[in-house]
Amino acid sequence: MSDTFSPISPPLNNIIALTDQLLDVAATAGASDLHLEPLSQSMRIRMRVDGLMRLLEPPFDQLLGSVAMALVVRLKLLSDMDISESRRPQDGSFQWQLNDKQVDIRCSSLAGQWGEKLVLRLHWKQQNIELNEQGLSIKQLQIVIRQLSKPQGLILATGPTGSGKTMFLYSCLKHIEAPHLNIVSAEDPIEIGLEGVHQVAVNTNINLSFNQILRALLRQDPDVIMLGELRDFDSADVALKAAQTGHLLLTSMHTHSISEAMHRCHGLGVDMLAFSYCLSLIINQRLVRQLCDQCKQPMTQSQLAAMTSAEWLDAVATYKFSFGAVNPCVPASCDSCHGGYRGRVGVFDLMVMDASKRDSVAQRQVHSLDQNFGVRRQGLWRVLAGHTSVAEVNRVTW
Numbered sequence: 001m002s003d004t005f006s007p008i009s010p011p012l013n014n015i016i017a018l019t020d021q022l023l024d025v026a027a028t029a030g031a032s033d034l035h036l037e038p039l040s041q042s043m044r045i046r047m048r049v050d051g052l053m054r055l056l057e058p059p060f061d062q063l064l065g066s067v068a069m070a071l072v073v074r075l076k077l078l079s080d081m082d083i084s085e086s087r088r089p090q091d092g093s094f095q096w097q098l099n100d101k102q103v104d105i106r107c108s109s110l111a112g113q114w115g116e117k118l119v120l121r122l123h124w125k126q127q128n129i130e131l132n133e134q135g136l137s138i139k140q141l142q143i144v145i146r147q148l149s150k151p152q153g154l155i156l157a158t159g160p161t162g163s164g165k166t167m168f169l170y171s172c173l174k175h176i177e178a179p180h181l182n183i184v185s186a187e188d189p190i191e192i193g194l195e196g197v198h199q200v201a202v203n204t205n206i207n208l209s210f211n212q213i214l215r216a217l218l219r220q221d222p223d224v225i226m227l228g229e230l231r232d233f234d235s236a237d238v239a240l241k242a243a244q245t246g247h248l249l250l251t252s253m254h255t256h257s258i259s260e261a262m263h264r265c266h267g268l269g270v271d272m273l274a275f276s277y278c279l280s281l282i283i284n285q286r287l288v289r290q291l292c293d294q295c296k297q298p299m300t301q302s303q304l305a306a307m308t309s310a311e312w313l314d315a316v317a318t319y320k321f322s323f324g325a326v327n328p329c330v331p332a333s334c335d336s337c338h339g340g341y342r343g344r345v346g347v348f349d350l351m352v353m354d355a356s357k358r359d360s361v362a363q364r365q366v367h368s369l370d371q372n373f374g375v376r377r378q379g380l381w382r383v384l385a386g387h388t389s390v391a392e393v394n395r396v397t398w
């Protein structure tokens with residue numbers, strides 16, 4: 001704990017500087033979330049970087065109670081939250097700019113045993129949302145662009161939480177944004193503002209629900225509609241109707257596999273025959289941490305000799321056939337990375353619908369669609385290209 005901040009009555013200007021410093025640390029690390037978590041006598045601050053939680057360096061690893069309280073009050077004020085209310089959950093947001101760093105921050109509070117915890121979700125303005133930088137292979141990129149150029153259909157992005165589905169959908173919208181298209185979206189919440197896209201957020205304060213927005217958007221003469229997530233029968237039904245009536249619809253579902261997504265749709269009561277005819281492309285996606293180019297080490301002969309699974313040998317054979325020499329590496333550590341990794345990239349498996357796949361979906365014989373092996377294969381190819389590690393692929397494709 002720095003002596004600069006009095007544990008009894010921290011001066012306001014120091015709290016302002018402390019907030020700046022905290023967000024600067026998060027910006028430098030490329031954090032996606034900040035967690036201010038009360039302990040019995042103090043508060044610890046952690047951040048999520050590349051999908052994993054990490055304790056901040058001192059003085060932010062643990063702040064004394066009164067400093068922490070002042071910081072929480074400052075963040076709640078900035079977020080336009082009620083500072084006199086600390087028991088009920090609250091949400092708020094604000095924008096932050098420090099030098100060349102700009103960030104949209106969504107703040108949520110939730111009281112627990114030791115007090116109020118704040119979680120800040122950080123959306124950095126310079127986030128990369130170009131379609132060709134998401135991690136798609138050249139062939140996959142061509143497939144996605146071809147499907148995006150069609151005037152109607154349904155593109156469904158699947159993957160677990162934190163697999164980059166939303167960013168992928170944003171990158172698709174950014175790719176097709178043009179004066180001749182009316183692009184609209186219903187989101188809960190809007191994570192990144194896109195110029196040229198009419199984005200509408202759910203607002204519980206005025207009882208504006210996801211499904212109300214969807215129905216209103218359909219009356220706004222849309223060409224392309226993005227629905228943040230298919231989560232219930234109503235949203236799936238509206239999505240289906242939109243795709244059936246000459247719109248291109250992009251949406252996502254929190255599932256681990258393509259077959260699981262189909263089971264979920266059926267469970268929601270969706271007409272699977274109609275759904276099968278609307279679907280044009282299903283994507284299954286993960287985000288893997290990238291090995292740091294400064295310090296990664298080639299796998300040794302003994303490490304390679306231990307890789308004897310049929311899946312690995314098959315990936316090596318197919319990689320060599322398609323791309324040439326392999327260069328699998330393992331993480332090390334250096335000053336410019338954290339544990340041998342720096343940044344993340346998407347690993348994608350794509351399934352373009354054809355007649356036989358439509359039959360499988362319509363008849364709910366979806367096991368044959370399960371592409372989880374596909375996303376693992378794509379991940380292992382990334383390992384063989386030296387972009388990520390086997391451990392990382394195993395971590396995200398369990």
Ligand SMILES: [Zn+2]
Nearest residue numbers: 292295334337
């Ligand atoms: Zn490194």
